[in-house]
Amino acid sequence: MPARYAKTRDIAAKYDGTADEHYDRRYKDVQFQKYDLLLAHAERLLGSSTVTRLLRDIVVDSGCGSGLLVAWLAERRLIGGVRIVGIDISAGMLAMAKQKAPRRPGIDFIQATAELPPLRDGISAVACSISTYQNLDPLQQEAYIIALRQLLRANDALLLFSVLKKSLDEAGLASISAMIRNSLPLGLLVPDDGRVEDRMLVHATS
Incomplete structure (x- = not known):
């Protein structure tokens, strides 16, 4: 990993150390x-039927951590027929994630940096980025948003995005939304009701 990505390297070490x-x-x-x-x-x-259909297609979880999205999809009975690809920089977190999907076909976990996912463009119906953006070095952040957009297919696609609110002001969040809106024109900002520590965006193709 390039020396300029010191923050990402430190984050990987931190999460490796808490992977239990x-x-x-x-x-x-x-x-x-x-x-x-x-x-x-x-x-x-x-609409619920469209979202359920998309979640049962190909889902890329960028910054998947310990694989909690897989556990959530299973608990909400949204995992039938789905293919999930989880990407994370932490080997320790990926080891935990793999334990959540033993012998389950169609679920894969890959160690990679978030802004350079080893996946072809347009592979996914849904891309999830939950509390990942703030862990990236500033030099990676714009490239990461572009990579998320490129992972999604041109039509019938959904992006779920969250970022720790104390790490980004409203102008920064609006800037991210504007970048995403270039390829996913439907979008909304999830109201901040204080229940979680993240600000959230939902974007989709028209």
Whole structure:
């Protein structure tokens, strides 16, 4: 990893050091609440049947951590027929993620940097980026948003995005939304009701 990406290297080491059963106990409920909020607003934007259909297609979880999205999809009975590709920089987190999907076909986890996913453009119906953006070095952040857009197919696609609110002001969030809107013109900002520590965006193709 280039020396200029020192923050990303430090983040990887941090998460490798916390990759144990205590991590999921600490963060599962928080992450599930984020997923539920994003799901509710995606359904508001596109309708529940469309969102369910997309989530049962190809989903890329960028910054997948310990694989809690897989656990959430299974708990919400949204995992049938789905192919999930999780990407993370932390080998320790990926080891935990793989334990959540033993012998389950169609679920893969890849170690890679977020802005350079080893996947072809247009592969996914849904891209998820939950609390990942703030962990990137500033030099990576714009490239990361572009990479998320490129992962999604040109039509019938959905992006679920969240960022720690204390790491980004309203202008910064609006700038990200504007970048995404170039290829996913339907979008909404999830209202900040204080329940989670993230600001959230939902974007979709028309």
